[in-house]
Amino acid sequence: MRLMAQMGMVMNLDKCIGCHTCSVTCKQAWTNRSGVEYVWFNNVETRPGQGYPRTYEDQERWKGGWVVGRGGRLQLRTGSRLRRLMTIFSNPVQPSMGDYYEPWTYDYDTLLNAPVQEHTPVARPESMITGKPMKVEWSANWDDDLGGAPELTQADPVLRKISAEVKEKFEQTYMFYLPRICEHCINPSCAASCPSGAIYKREEDGIVLVDQDRCRGWRMCVTGCPYKKIYFNHRTGKAEKCTFCFPRVEVGIPTVCSETCVGRLRCMGIVLYDADRVLEAGSTPDPQDLQDAQRSLILDPEDPEVIRAARRAGIAEDWIDAAQRSPIYALINRYQVALPLHPEYRTMPMVWYIPPLSPVVDALTETGHDGEEAGNLFGAIESLRIPVEYLAELFTAGDTDRVTRVLRKLGAMRSYMRDLNLGRPAQESIAEAVGMTGRDVEDMHRLLAIAKYEDRYVIPTAHSEHGPGGEEYASGCSLDYDGGPGMGGPDGGWGPFGETSGGTTPIAVENFHMLAQRQTTDTIAAPRDKSQRVNLLNWDGKGAPERLFPRRDGEARPTDEPTGGGTQPGEPGSLDHDPTSGDPEPRP
Amino acid sequence: MNPLDVVLWVVVPYVAMAVFVVGHYWRYRYDKFGWTTRSSQLYESRLLRWGSPLFHFGILAALGGHVVGLGIPTSWTEAAGIPEHAYHVVAVGLGAVAGIGTIAGLAILIYRRRTVGPVFSATTRNDKLMYVLLTTTILLGLSNTVLGNFVGEGVDYRHTVSPWFRGLFYFSPKPELMAEAGLGYQLHALSACALFAAWPFTRLVHVFSAPLGYFTRPYIVYRSRTPQLGSRATARGWDRVGSSRR
Ligand code: SF4
Ligand code: SF4
Numbered sequence: 001m002r003l004m005a006q007m008g009m010v011m012n013l014d015k016c017i018g019c020h021t022c023s024v025t026c027k028q029a030w031t032n033r034s035g036v037e038y039v040w041f042n043n044v045e046t047r048p049g050q051g052y053p054r055t056y057e058d059q060e061r062w063k064g065g066w067v068v069g070r071g072g073r074l075q076l077r078t079g080s081r082l083r084r085l086m087t088i089f090s091n092p093v094q095p096s097m098g099d100y101y102e103p104w105t106y107d108y109d110t111l112l113n114a115p116v117q118e119h120t121p122v123a124r125p126e127s128m129i130t131g132k133p134m135k136v137e138w139s140a141n142w143d144d145d146l147g148g149a150p151e152l153t154q155a156d157p158v159l160r161k162i163s164a165e166v167k168e169k170f171e172q173t174y175m176f177y178l179p180r181i182c183e184h185c186i187n188p189s190c191a192a193s194c195p196s197g198a199i200y201k202r203e204e205d206g207i208v209l210v211d212q213d214r215c216r217g218w219r220m221c222v223t224g225c226p227y228k229k230i231y232f233n234h235r236t237g238k239a240e241k242c243t244f245c246f247p248r249v250e251v252g253i254p255t256v257c258s259e260t261c262v263g264r265l266r267c268m269g270i271v272l273y274d275a276d277r278v279l280e281a282g283s284t285p286d287p288q289d290l291q292d293a294q295r296s297l298i299l300d301p302e303d304p305e306v307i308r309a310a311r312r313a314g315i316a317e318d319w320i321d322a323a324q325r326s327p328i329y330a331l332i333n334r335y336q337v338a339l340p341l342h343p344e345y346r347t348m349p350m351v352w353y354i355p356p357l358s359p360v361v362d363a364l365t366e367t368g369h370d371g372e373e374a375g376n377l378f379g380a381i382e383s384l385r386i387p388v389e390y391l392a393e394l395f396t397a398g399d400t401d402r403v404t405r406v407l408r409k410l411g412a413m414r415s416y417m418r419d420l421n422l423g424r425p426a427q428e429s430i431a432e433a434v435g436m437t438g439r440d441v442e443d444m445h446r447l448l449a450i451a452k453y454e455d456r457y458v459i460p461t462a463h464s465e466h467g468p469g470g471e472e473y474a475s476g477c478s479l480d481y482d483g484g485p486g487m488g489g490p491d492g493g494w495g496p497f498g499e500t501s502g503g504t505t506p507i508a509v510e511n512f513h514m515l516a517q518r519q520t521t522d523t524i525a526a527p528r529d530k531s532q533r534v535n536l537l538n539w540d541g542k543g544a545p546e547r548l549f550p551r552r553d554g555e556a557r558p559t560d561e562p563t564g565g566g567t568q569p570g571e572p573g574s575l576d577h578d579p580t581s582g583d584p585e586p587r588p
Numbered sequence: 589m590n591p592l593d594v595v596l597w598v599v600v601p602y603v604a605m606a607v608f609v610v611g612h613y614w615r616y617r618y619d620k621f622g623w624t625t626r627s628s629q630l631y632e633s634r635l636l637r638w639g640s641p642l643f644h645f646g647i648l649a650a651l652g653g654h655v656v657g658l659g660i661p662t663s664w665t666e667a668a669g670i671p672e673h674a675y676h677v678v679a680v681g682l683g684a685v686a687g688i689g690t691i692a693g694l695a696i697l698i699y700r701r702r703t704v705g706p707v708f709s710a711t712t713r714n715d716k717l718m719y720v721l722l723t724t725t726i727l728l729g730l731s732n733t734v735l736g737n738f739v740g741e742g743v744d745y746r747h748t749v750s751p752w753f754r755g756l757f758y759f760s761p762k763p764e765l766m767a768e769a770g771l772g773y774q775l776h777a778l779s780a781c782a783l784f785a786a787w788p789f790t791r792l793v794h795v796f797s798a799p800l801g802y803f804t805r806p807y808i809v810y811r812s813r814t815p816q817l818g819s820r821a822t823a824r825g826w827d828r829v830g831s832s833r834r
Contacts, residue, residue, distance in 0.1 A: 081802055088799075089640040090629065097630050097706070129631070130705040192807035195799030200809040211811075213620035216797040217627045234710065237626030237791075250813075462813065 002275045003299070003306070003313040005323065006186060006206035007244060007268070007459075008350035009255075010331045010338045011179055012448055014358050014410070015263035018145065018177035020044050022257035022266075026181075029256045030243070035235025037103035037128045040140050041242035042257045044179045048156045048390065049143040053099040056228040057342065058157040063093045064226030065189050065345030066282060074283045074346065076189055078223055085195060088218045095228065101139045103128040129234075146175055158393045174387045176356045178394075181257060182229040182242035183341065183349030184208050186273065186297070187282050190241070193224025199239070204462065205270065206350065207244045215239050226345035250462035264451045269326030269458040270319065271333075271350075272310055273297045278348065287344035287397035294340060294348050298333055301326070322460035327447055328352070335436070335444050337406050339395035354448070355391045355403060357410040360384055372418050374430045377411035409434045409444075416441045417449070589764060596778065597763035601756055604781035611788025612796065625794040631706035635696055643693025649686035650729070653679065658753045662746050680737045687730040694723060718790040721783040728776040735772060749773050 026042035045051045056062060059077060069075040078084055078093070106123035114121035127134040143152045153159060188208050191199040198214035199221055201207070210221075210230075217237040221230045230241045245255035249268075253259065258266040274297055281293035299306045301323035310320050323329065331338040331354065338352035364380045365371035381388070381404055388400050388407070396402040412434040420426055420442075431438045447455055616623065629636055657679060665675055698719060701707050732745075748769040755762045766774065787793070 085799065085802060089644040090633065090637045092637070094629055094633065096633055130709050132705065188808065191809055194809075195802040196797065197799075197801065197805055197809050200811040203810050203812045205813075213623075215624065216794055216799070217624040218799065219627055219629060232627070232630050234628070234630045236621070237624035238621075 001309050003272055003309045003315065004206065004275045005204065005270050005310075005315055005319055006273055006350055007184065007249060007270050008206075008328045008332075008352070009181070009258070010267045010328045010352045010354065012263075012265040012267075012354040012451075013176055013178065013356040014354065014448075015265035016044070016177040016179060016356075017263055018044055018046065019262050020141070021260050021262050022179055025256045025260040026242075029245070031240075033235075034128075035233040036231060036240060038097065038100045038140075039231040039233075039240065041229070041231075042179065042181045043140055044177050045141075046144050046146055047176055047178050047394070048149075048153045048159045048174075049146070050152060050155050052140045053095045053228050054138075055099075055155055055157050056095070056226075059226055059345070061093070062095070062226070062228070063223055064228065065224075065347055066187070066192075067346070068283055068285060072283055072285065074187075074279060076192055076224060077226075078193065078220075084193065084220050088195065088220065091219050091223055093223050094219055094232075095222070097129065097234075098138070101142070102134060104134055104136055107133070158390060161393050161398070162389045174359050174390065176359065178341075178353075179257070180227065180229070180341070181255075181351060182208065182225075182244070183227055183347065183351045184242075184244055186294070186348035186350060187278050187346070188225075189345075189347050190221040190225040190230050193220040194218070194239075195220055199230075199241075202246075205246075205249070207246050207249070208241070209243060209246070210239050210241055212236075212238050212240075226342065226347065227349070249459055252459045252461040254457045254459060258457065264456065267327040267331065267447070267451075267456045269328040270323050270460065271298045271326060271329050272301055272306060272315070272320075272323050274299060282346045282348060287346075288399040288402075290343040290346065291340050291396065291402070294343065295333055295336070297348070298329065300333070301329060316460075316463055319460045322458050325458045327456060327458060330443075330447060335409065335440065337409050337444065339402070339406060341395060342397075343395075344397040353395060354410070355395060355406055357381075357407050357414070359387055360407065360411075361414070372414050374412060374415035374427075374433070377415060378408055378433070381407045381411060405434075409436065412436070413441050413445055413448070417445050590767065593763040593767045596774075597752065597766040598756075598761045600778065600781050601761075604785040605756070607785040608787055611785075612793065615788045615793060623793055623797065624791070625797075626710075626791050628701075628707045628710055631710065632700060632704045635700040635704070639693045639696030639700060641693070642689050643697055646686050646688075646690030646693055647726075649682065650690055650726075653683050653686060657746065658750045661750070661754070676737075680733060683733045684730075687726070687733060690726055691730060694726065698723070714790055718786065718792060721779065721786055722792075725776065725779040725783050728772065728779055732772040732776055736770075745769065745773060749777070 023040050023042045023044055027040060030041055031037075031039045040052065043052045051057060056064075059065060063077045065077055066074050067077050076084075104125045104127050107126050108123050110121050111123050124133050125136050126132065142148065146153065184207055186206070188199070188201060191201060191208060194215075195218045196214050196216045198211045198216070200209060200211065202209065215238040217232070217239070219232055219239070221239050222228070222232055224230075230239050232238075233240050245257075248255060248259075254266070254268050258268055277297055281290075281297050284290050284293040299309075301307070301310075301320065307320060310323075328338070332352055338354050340349050340352050342349070360380050361371040361377070363384060364376055369376050369380075371377070385400075388403050391403045391407075392398050392400045412430050416426065416430045416438065419430075426438050428438050431441045436444075446452075662672070666672070701711055701719075748765045752762050752765040752769070755765075766777065769777075
């Protein structure tokens with residue numbers, strides 16, 4: 001038994017309101033740079049719908065993930081290693097920009113600089129790829145809230161798998177949101193497809209990352225990932241992916257998407273698993289059994305045998321403790337209400353989902369029945385085949401029984417807790433009907449419905465004795481790395497071969513400069529006079545900072561450019577034009 | 589010996605080789621992040637599907653041809669019992685096929701670069717220079733093969749260019765051989781020198797990333813978080829405790 005710790009997430013789909021806060025905050029944190037305009041490490045799809053990129057779930061077409069080949073051996077769907085290398089000059093199955101969408105902005109200048117005129121000026125969309133005016137025809141969320149249904153939903157690869165009669169009624173009966181990030185798979189096919197070996201899984205927490213210094217832009221990983229969660233940065237020529245916010249996780253705070261989730265529906269924690277049995281579990285012949293195989297990989301952290309093995313593997317005590325309190329272990333293995341997304345891709349994904357029950361309750365209530373009465377609910381789950389079949393295609397490789405079992409547990413929780421909330425005696429029989437105890441149901445309710453911050457996120461911090469410290473720790477000044485602060489920044493920090501070249505900047509520093517730049521700019525590219533502007537966000541209202549107003553013609557220029565403080569653009573000092581600090585220059 | 593010959597066939601090639609080697613070392617040391625193919629497939633793949641494999645497989649074949657043609661002395665092939673004429677026919681035949689494939693691929697790629705909007709806007713000045721050098725060298729090379737063998741009398745490069753090229757590597761340069769080689773070969777050699785000198789500073793560096801290690805490594809790479817992920821450089825053994833690094 002070779003024990004490893006793995007960071008994971010469970011999302012409770014019942015509570016997702018499709019607000020896209022997670023996507024937006026993630027984008028602000030990670031992909032607000034040029035080259036990744038079209039990239040959403042976190043995206044929220046309306047189901048049924050085509051997803052992002054379009055129809056990515058159609059593996060006949062996109063060839064992602066693993067398959068069981070001849071002799072029961074696991075192999076990538078794209079074939080042998082040689083076969084992949086023969087196609088590196090032109091990847092036959094790489095999604096094009098059109099399958100994601102062509103990112104655009106608007107020509108806001110027209111609005112700002114339009115003369116007085118009779119008709120309201122219009123800002124036309126402009127492509128962020130070519131800079132030319134374009135017609136907006138698709139986006140990451142074009143079919144949000146079933147927009148364009150039923151025409152667009154016809155192309156949903158999941159819907160295609162279920163029967164025609166079900167398909168027709170679908171749009172009227174059921175809709176839910178599916179937030180997606182990288183699954184940080186236990187057996188990542190992206191890493192297996194990478195010719196350079198640049199994609200790796202971290203030993204300590206299982207987070208899958210792309211080494212930007214070793215990536216050579218071969219693009220095989222984009223095809224390899226069945227969830228299409230590897231993106232190609234077209235400016236730097238490197239692959240990028242969700243990082244599970246490792247700089248945050250290392251210091252014990254949840255990912256940005258989890259932290260900002262309005263529905264508070266994401267749980268994060270670690271599990272301990274047996275790395276020696278991953279291949280065996282991934283090669284399980286029947287895809288419907290895959291999730292149980294994966295569940296069996298995930299070990300019971302209370303088992304003394306497992307604890308001993310964990311200590312032998314060098315896993316620290318606080319990590320073992322975190323594994324015991326892990327909300328995701330509870331939802332995946334103890335209550336068994338979480339399901340993996342598309343287990344049939346055989347990558348052993350580690351972001352699991354609790355399927356939504358609310359639509360069933362709603363449908364029931366609409367018919368005039370009591371939607372929270374256990375008997376009614378159980379009956380409805382059995383008879384409402386449509387949502388169950390669809391959910392089964394998403395989460396259990398088509399096995400409706402497993403979905404039904406989970407929905408029954410969720411239904412039981414509702415009825416059981418309603419009795420308690422209304423001051424009625426608890427009906428243990430409801431819990432028993434789904435193979436749980438009243439105590440379990442209450443615990444589960446606490447985790448899913450009350451969802452306290454400290455219950456949702458049990459994230460052990462990275463250990464400094466394992467290395468020089470987490471990315472965000474930077475004990476001491478985070479700027480005193482090789483090359484110093486002058487290196488950083490989106491401008492001025494370019495190497496001799498354009499923005500892609502030169503050493504990498506620590507994320508904290510890069511974000512710092514990025515923020516500084518965004519606060520002081522109002523164009524999509526860095527304006528020439530950016531360093532001479534005043535950042536009003538940092539102005540406390542006292543005095544008149546230098547350059548708050550444009551200079552009058554003929555006025556003498558004060559000493560050297562660009563700021564009186566002697567700082568250079570891109571250096572941290574230029575961020576705050578502190579008006580109260582002693583400024584030797586005469587004020588106009 | 590003519591001083592110009594010495595400059596052209598001794599100094600220039602050695603300078604180009606030095607820049608090539610040191611340049612790569614420097615680029616790898618300081619610019620790993622910039623070391624990439626910078627693929628443009630995301631923008632367009634219909635033309636790329638034809639152009640890129642044609643060009644790349646063609647140029648790999650041409651590379652093989654150069655290794656054999658420049659690297660193996662006539663005496664060796666004769667000792668192996670391969671008649672000069674047979675060697676020549678095979679070399680010219682394969683060379684022409686590879687050359688035409690390369691040129692066709694390159695033509696498609698350049699056409700694509702110019703006409704597909706997003707690809708064109710992603711083209712840097714550096715790329716343009718690289719394309720000029722690469723195209724010139726390839727065209728000159730192909731014209732030597734075609735003109736020399738199908739149109740006029742062939743220059744016997746195996747007794748001029750090849751020994752000169754090998755001489756460079758065992759440090760006994762023979763510029764006088766190259767001076768006899770004919771204008772076509774001379775220009776081809778010079779433009780190749782320019783190309784090699786520019787090589788480390790262009791995206792051509794991706795040639796040295798040919799991922800052959802993929803065949804031997806395990807599928808999933810595990811790496812510890814330990815090395816250098818933090819914002820600070822790792823302390824070296826000799827750094828004093830209490831210094832900026834420790
Ligand atoms: S979901 Fe993430 S870890 Fe899994 S294959 Fe895709 S990119 Fe790799
Ligand atoms: S922030 Fe939460 S509720 Fe909103 S879309 Fe994302 S996952 Fe759903």
